[in-house]
Amino acid sequence: MRQIKHPPIDQVELTDIMYALSDPARIEIVGRLAQAGRQMTCGELDLNRPKSSMSHHFKILRAAGIVETVIDGKEHLNSLRLAEIEEKFPGVLNAVLKTICLSASISNEQ
Template identity: 35%
Template sequence: MTARTTGERITDHPEAQDITLQGVLEALADPVRRSIVRQIAGARGDKACGTFDIAVTRTTGTHHFRVLRQSGVIRQYYAGTSKMNTLRRDELDLAFPGLLDAIVLAADREAARAAAPH
């Protein structure tokens, strides 16, 4: 499915009841997507696409955000010209209690290992 917008609204988010564990786990299998989720979780609020620290091209980044959105992990919306990102924490916690916290903790540890001198 391709991203579609109607005015300022992004319309290809799954409904909460359509979010599957399989889809969420497949989306979070990629380290770039785990990094995106980690950065949103650590932000003081919603985070604009252009503010993420990811080492991929813009096109590849767009793909990663789309996978996270279409799996139900994040919600995206426009604020002016910025595409904003937020975790669908309440919906994910209801469907899969503790999963998001465990993923963020694991991603934090993964990032710390990568940053440690070898």
């Protein structure tokens, strides 16, 4: 496993995104990433659940095109695919982020 695969944004469906964001654990991961505004490891984003459960949630966030993970040594660095999602589904993720963390600093606000 060299790098983790992510779906091209154009094959992500809106329902995938809605589904990924319908779970409190996943919403929290996304909120924390947005608030941090930087890459974070899975460890930093830990929610007191077993690693296999966390891994499952990251997998769904990746499949929904929301989170991008790059391998760096023995850590996995996660970030939000903000720009791509904004282009394909304008306003959707931004509005969600505003709701879950008012302090989220997203570049392209209206």
